[in-house]
Amino acid sequence: MADDTIIRTRGLAKHYEVPIREAGLLASVRSITKRQHRTVRAVDGVDLDVARGEVVGFLGPNGAGKTTTLKMLSGLLHPSAGEISVLGHEPRRRDRAFLRRISLVMGQRQQLVWDLPAADSFLMIRSFYGLRHADWRAQLDELHDLLDLEGLTDKPVRQLSLGERMRCELAAGLLHRPELLFLDEPTLGLDVQSQRRVREFIRRYADRTGATALLTSHYMADIEALCERVVVIHHGTLHFDGSLRDLAARVSDRKLLAIRFAADAPILADRARLDRELAAIGEVRESDGAEYVIEVARAEIHDRVTQLMALGDVVDFTVEDEPLERVLERAFDTPAAELS
Amino acid sequence: MTARPATGSALGSPEPFDYAPAHRRLRSWLVAALAAARSEAQVGVQYRANLLLWGAVRLLQAVISIAVWRSVASANGGAAGGFTANEFAGYFLTVLLVLELTHTWVRGRLPTQIRTGELSPLLLRPMHPLLESFGRMGAFNVLLTIGLLPSIVILWFVFDAEVDVSAVSIIAGIVVLPLAAVGRFLVDALVGVTAFWLTRIDALQSLYTYASLVFAGQFAPLVLLPGPLQTAAKVLPFYWTLGFPVELLTGRCDLREAVIGVAMLTGWSAVLFVALALAWRRGVRAYGAVGA
Amino acid sequence: MRSALLEDLQYRANFWLYLVNALVELALSVATLGIVYGHVDAINGWTRDDLFVVLGTFFLLQTVVQGVVHPSVAQLVQDIRTGNFDHRLLKPVDAQLVSLVQRVDVWRLVGTLLGIGLTLYGLGHAGEWPSLAQVAVWALMIVAGTTIAAAFWSLVSSITFWTVQGEGILWTLDDMYEHVRWPLGIFPGALKVVLSTVFPLGLAVTVPAEALIGRLEWPFALAAVGLAVVLAAAARGAWLLAVRRYEGASA
Numbered sequence: 001m002a003d004d005t006i007i008r009t010r011g012l013a014k015h016y017e018v019p020i021r022e023a024g025l026l027a028s029v030r031s032i033t034k035r036q037h038r039t040v041r042a043v044d045g046v047d048l049d050v051a052r053g054e055v056v057g058f059l060g061p062n063g064a065g066k067t068t069t070l071k072m073l074s075g076l077l078h079p080s081a082g083e084i085s086v087l088g089h090e091p092r093r094r095d096r097a098f099l100r101r102i103s104l105v106m107g108q109r110q111q112l113v114w115d116l117p118a119a120d121s122f123l124m125i126r127s128f129y130g131l132r133h134a135d136w137r138a139q140l141d142e143l144h145d146l147l148d149l150e151g152l153t154d155k156p157v158r159q160l161s162l163g164e165r166m167r168c169e170l171a172a173g174l175l176h177r178p179e180l181l182f183l184d185e186p187t188l189g190l191d192v193q194s195q196r197r198v199r200e201f202i203r204r205y206a207d208r209t210g211a212t213a214l215l216t217s218h219y220m221a222d223i224e225a226l227c228e229r230v231v232v233i234h235h236g237t238l239h240f241d242g243s244l245r246d247l248a249a250r251v252s253d254r255k256l257l258a259i260r261f262a263a264d265a266p267i268l269a270d271r272a273r274l275d276r277e278l279a280a281i282g283e284v285r286e287s288d289g290a291e292y293v294i295e296v297a298r299a300e301i302h303d304r305v306t307q308l309m310a311l312g313d314v315v316d317f318t319v320e321d322e323p324l325e326r327v328l329e330r331a332f333d334t335p336a337a338e339l340s
Numbered sequence: 341m342t343a344r345p346a347t348g349s350a351l352g353s354p355e356p357f358d359y360a361p362a363h364r365r366l367r368s369w370l371v372a373a374l375a376a377a378r379s380e381a382q383v384g385v386q387y388r389a390n391l392l393l394w395g396a397v398r399l400l401q402a403v404i405s406i407a408v409w410r411s412v413a414s415a416n417g418g419a420a421g422g423f424t425a426n427e428f429a430g431y432f433l434t435v436l437l438v439l440e441l442t443h444t445w446v447r448g449r450l451p452t453q454i455r456t457g458e459l460s461p462l463l464l465r466p467m468h469p470l471l472e473s474f475g476r477m478g479a480f481n482v483l484l485t486i487g488l489l490p491s492i493v494i495l496w497f498v499f500d501a502e503v504d505v506s507a508v509s510i511i512a513g514i515v516v517l518p519l520a521a522v523g524r525f526l527v528d529a530l531v532g533v534t535a536f537w538l539t540r541i542d543a544l545q546s547l548y549t550y551a552s553l554v555f556a557g558q559f560a561p562l563v564l565l566p567g568p569l570q571t572a573a574k575v576l577p578f579y580w581t582l583g584f585p586v587e588l589l590t591g592r593c594d595l596r597e598a599v600i601g602v603a604m605l606t607g608w609s610a611v612l613f614v615a616l617a618l619a620w621r622r623g624v625r626a627y628g629a630v631g632a
Numbered sequence: 633m634r635s636a637l638l639e640d641l642q643y644r645a646n647f648w649l650y651l652v653n654a655l656v657e658l659a660l661s662v663a664t665l666g667i668v669y670g671h672v673d674a675i676n677g678w679t680r681d682d683l684f685v686v687l688g689t690f691f692l693l694q695t696v697v698q699g700v701v702h703p704s705v706a707q708l709v710q711d712i713r714t715g716n717f718d719h720r721l722l723k724p725v726d727a728q729l730v731s732l733v734q735r736v737d738v739w740r741l742v743g744t745l746l747g748i749g750l751t752l753y754g755l756g757h758a759g760e761w762p763s764l765a766q767v768a769v770w771a772l773m774i775v776a777g778t779t780i781a782a783a784f785w786s787l788v789s790s791i792t793f794w795t796v797q798g799e800g801i802l803w804t805l806d807d808m809y810e811h812v813r814w815p816l817g818i819f820p821g822a823l824k825v826v827l828s829t830v831f832p833l834g835l836a837v838t839v840p841a842e843a844l845i846g847r848l849e850w851p852f853a854l855a856a857v858g859l860a861v862v863l864a865a866a867a868r869g870a871w872l873l874a875v876r877r878y879e880g881a882s883a
Binding site: 416543547550553560565 | 650652653656657660663664670671672673674675676791801803804805807808814818819
């Protein structure tokens with residue numbers, strides 16, 4: 001559905017020139033007159049299509065180029081090369097018509113005036129975006145509800161906790177009802193409960209409005225809960241683009257066998273033998289008294305389970321996928337050609 | 341890879357809100373600048389201790405200038421450069437008033453916003469960051485001037501200040517003051533935008549501060565400067581944004597000088613505006629090139 | 633200290649800018665004095681040469697204030713905001729002292745040369761070199777002046793613990809310091825007394841210069857020393873209170 005594609009990039013690249021300087025006092029003094037540079041390829045040829053209504057998760061280790069990509073898509077950074085079209089606009093021009101349809105939420109201290117209650121910032125934003133009072137009011141009421149802002153918007157922002165501030169920040173970023181959201185680490189640094197709240201909010205907001213969202217996150221839970229589609233970026237290039245399940249299937253050929261022996265199992269009395277037997281089955285990932293987690297190859301799972309059961313007196317047993325974090329580590333290590 | 345259908349809800353359709361048409365843009369800009377001003381006034385009230393100290397420093401500056409030049413006048417037999425001791429007081433208290441009403445901080449704030457990246461979210465709003473600054477500045481200035489007024493009145497009586505004021509000069513001053521505020525803001529912003537290219541601009545900033553101190557008529561009335569400095573001051577923009585309005589308000593300009601002054605102020609503002617617009621555009625491009 | 637030095641050396645442009653800055657500042661000083669003394673020979677007995685000596689002291693103290701104290705206190709304010717201040721409190725050195733010298737803006741130290749140069753020029757041009765005793769008193773007064781300035785900054789930074797005034801106040805203080813180029817002595821009697829009480833920095837700059845040119849009035853010298861002691865004590869007290877409050881608030 002070509003007409004539904006709202007983001008399209010071809011060969012998108014961003015290269016930086018960074019000064020290099022040897023450590024030490026002498027080198028510092030020398031650099032006063034002379035300086036050398038080298039090129040860093042933060043993003044190096046990304047082709048991406050996003051359709052209206054999609055929620056896409058950007059994955060990749062620190063410095064992979066996720067944030068750089070988001071900033072280029074929102075118009076903050078100018079690409080070094082490549083084509084880019086977002087909502088029919090060239091983002092770097094930052095047309096008013098474009099800015100009114102998008103929102104970039106990047107962590108703390110963005111939209112809100114630090115020393116004022118969030119309610120005052122909301123009013124100011126209304127004027128900046130030229131929103132009609134009724135529209136603004138309706139959107140604010142809705143966001144109030146979704147983000148549970150009760151009691152938060154009338155004290156100075158600096159007095160709010162990190163999680164509370166993030167919720168107000170999200171409200172500020174969405175007052176103009178953007179159809180395209182860029183969320184850079186929206187849950188970074190929040191406690192588990194606040195993370196869940198923010199996550200649920202994004203989910204519900206996207207569901208209700210049909211807004212398109214691109215987000216980066218360090219927390220797998222965010223990605224698992226929100227994104228049908230993930231894009232893995234590593235060393236500035238696209239490593240994978242597809243569903244999370246596909247990704248796991250492609251990179252992970254491992255399973256985890258979790259087993260618990262009865263407290264009086266004879267095998268537990270002979271530690272040396274137990275260790276030897278388990279090592280022969282697979283790699284022991286965790287051990288805690290009578291409980292063990294063993295990693296085995298997926299293809300061999302049948303034989304390995306039989307071996308494990310033969311040790312006797314098993315009271316609990318499960319087969320699990322690798323945790324998503326591990327899957328990702330593998331994805332980053334796997335060359336792009338093998339993923340797609 | 342399927343697009344999720346937009347489900348109907350209280351939040352309504354994903355279509356954006358309606359916005360003011362282009363011909364109403366000026367009005368919406370004014371509304372936005374006023375919103376920024378209101379916000380800044382609220383912040384200012386919270387930081388009143390800083391405001392108080394700031395005001396005290398301003399008064400101190402005026403008092404020192406008055407004291408120095410009164411001493412000069414009395415050592416010189418009662419007057420210097422056509423200013424009596426009491427006229428010096430009138431001059432410098434008016435300088436204080438004009439300085440406060442046209443005060444700007446954009447040369448200090450913009451570099452911080454650039455260095456910390458705080459500028460990024462501002463760039464993504466459909467509101468020019470400089471216009472926002474101008475609005476904020478206006479509120480701050482009005483707030484501060486109101487706060488300083490009682491002290492200025494007291495000092496006026498303590499130093500027995502004298503000005504040759506008429507209804508015409510006051511009206512002219514009121515007309516010229518907003519122009520001066522714009523002019524000063526433009527010069528200031530032009531200093532600030534250099535931070536797009538330079539890592540730290542403290543040195544440039546103090547250069548500017550000193551230049552305006554001498555050439556604007558802040559340190560001494562222009563007539564007291566040696567000839568070449570006077571000529572330089574009449575060419576540079578600083579005098580027209582401060583010394584000229586002050587002389588107009590204190591009744592030291594005739595009609596011809598007033599017309600020339602307004603022309604110079606307007607001309608400089610136009611030149612500076614174009615320069616700023618160009619520098620801003622290039623600067624934001626440089627900012628976007630190195631990592632916003 | 634060394635790491636602060638290295639950090640600053642990275643801003644290579646600053647070196648050139650500060651050099652230019654120092655020269656501009658020199659030019660401005662000479663120009664302002666030239667403007668004033670183009671109309672008179674002396675104000676309340678203070679000649680142009682005397683004022684060069686005052687300017688010398690001004691630049692010496694300015695180097696300390698803007699090169700060390702201001703960057704350090706700015707760092708402190710930032711640390712309090714970001715929570716890094718907790719680490720400071722856990723280090724086995726006096727946190728207040730560290731908060732006043734933790735950062736050095738190296739290039740600004742160029743101002744020391746300017747200060748010494750102006751002082752020597754003023755003295756030399758007048759042709760009246762001070763006695764050894766005068767130099768000794770000058771050194772003492774410089775210590776008093778530095779203490780006044782540092783304690784004043786520290787006091788204000790402690791106040792930022794209580795209120796949330798932030799860094800803005802530091803800039804205001806810098807601005808205030810800019811106005812102490814004139815010796816209090818040139819002001820008529822009542823104003824002189826008023827200014828030296830409400831404006832301790834003026835006293836800090838005036839007394840050392842007065843010692844060198846031989847017009848030190850002992851009441852003012854004693855006042856300077858007394859003020860240094862009182863301000864240092866007040867700064868210490870305010871710091872301890874502020875830290876206690878900080879610990880209470882973050883616990």
